[in-house]
Amino acid sequence: MNDIERIIKMMPTESYNMATKGHIVTRIREEKIRRAKMQAYIFGTLSVLGVLSLIPSIIYLVYEISTSSLGEYFALIFSDADVVATHLYPFVMSLIDSTPFVGMILTLSTLALTISFYRKLSEGMTAVNYYKLFKLNS
Numbered sequence: 001m002n003d004i005e006r007i008i009k010m011m012p013t014e015s016y017n018m019a020t021k022g023h024i025v026t027r028i029r030e031e032k033i034r035r036a037k038m039q040a041y042i043f044g045t046l047s048v049l050g051v052l053s054l055i056p057s058i059i060y061l062v063y064e065i066s067t068s069s070l071g072e073y074f075a076l077i078f079s080d081a082d083v084v085a086t087h088l089y090p091f092v093m094s095l096i097d098s099t100p101f102v103g104m105i106l107t108l109s110t111l112a113l114t115i116s117f118y119r120k121l122s123e124g125m126t127a128v129n130y131y132k133l134f135k136l137n138s
Helices: 003-010 018-067 070-079 081-086 088-098 101-137
Strands: none
Touching (some): 018 101, 070 081, 070 088, 081 088
16 A cells, blocks of 8 residues: 555545545645655766766776786786795785775775665656656556
8 A cells, every 4th residue: 555545544534525635645646756856866966976976086096006016916926926825924914005995995985876876866766757657547
């Protein structure tokens, strides 16, 4: 049972005529459509901004990876694995020290926010389409 049916059943039958009930139901539907559209517009804008903010964060991550010596460590792992296995603890500490965590965190958090904006956008668009369909069928 949806909200509109619940509200109609809660209304006393003797105090409201059918025209008043229809008017109230219409206003509730219009308000739900307006809220769903507003949510879709807000999260649509935030989704576009999220995608646009991914570009600088990825550029920053690439810059950090290129200025760090991370590539040299990977070359060392694949070329001389015996030395790496012998001196594993200092190697791992050096690898952690040269890893660009700030760029990774920035890029991953921007990506997570963008995905959540798209999820909310799809929920809003689904609600808009549902209420419009519900309005047409009633």
